[in-house]
Amino acid sequence: MKKNLGPVNGLYPSLTTIVGTVVNGKPNFLAIAHVGIFNHGTPQYLSFGINKAHYSNQGIIEHKEFSVNIPSEALVVETDYVGLVSGKNTDKSAVFELHYGSLAHAPLIVACPVVMECRLHSTLDFTSHDVFVGEIVATHVAPEVLTAEGKIDFTLVKPLLFDMQGVRYLALGPEVGKCWNVGKTMKKAGGRP
């Protein structure tokens, strides 16, 4: 018999990202572990809701551009740090070495093996939160985390998986099975496991 915890968010772990913006002329970074995927296809949209009190929001609203960077385990301290302090009173522009793609206001983190440049598509007003919907313009990937076929190998990325219930970052584990594959025997058996 399950226990009813009330309307708590049980959607963990979630991928930890660092969103990069330019605010008041300087790069700024915020750890966000709640970036959602809106669709499959082109354009590819993502979204994240952040409290309107955050410093990053004004940079996104002003420039309509931002980056989404995927830190590896090796960056756990820096990632946690940019989630602990606000750009309102702390200059975070020198925390990471940066590079840029085609968007001038989407600072990309050199040390993150996967980084995405995004253009703002729309902003949804969710009372306390701005929900930003962005279009991925380009994804830049370190060659050492690419497979021979040019796909991203996330076991090599070693992302930080956020667990809000345990207030911790968790590692990624090994493969359990192949998608759209391990269920095929059940399909052949007419839905019996």
Added chain:
Amino acid sequence: MKKNLGPVNGLYPSLTTIVGTVVNGKPNFLAIAHVGIFNHGTPQYLSFGINKAHYSNQGIIEHKEFSVNIPSEALVVETDYVGLVSGKNTDKSAVFELHYGSLAHAPLIVACPVVMECRLHSTLDFTSHDVFVGEIVATHVAPEVLTAEGKIDFTLVKPLLFDMQGVRYLALGPEVGKCWNVGKTMKKAGGRP
């Protein structure tokens, strides 16, 4: 030097869920690994975008209710199966043993250690996709995955982490560090790692 892969979605791994609906009077299930978190707070909102061609959409639109179930590794075959076959031509109502909370059209999966009942808040039209925004009404959790403090221990849940690039499910690994904690030394050091 990173490689530009174009606008590919690099937001993996993502949590694999099974969304439950009632369509044409019968429970139906669809594996969805792209459920986003819209905010932190109460009400707690989540969202997922699914292609309008999916069978589940009509159930959500009709009843304005659905469930989000978190399968464990032990359910990898069943989870993959409900992502392989469509409710349009396959009755998936008997795949799982079910229970219900307060919502009549949010079928909950007994074997999933964490299940959420959701009420539809709004639907965003994203050309090929419906983006459903739901409010979590209640989260039911198996006692064997709860800590002594009543929090969900996701290392006991053993969720399936979806990797679209590797077309596979990955396991959750061990703890890397504590959130809002491991960055404190850097904060004390004025931003130096």
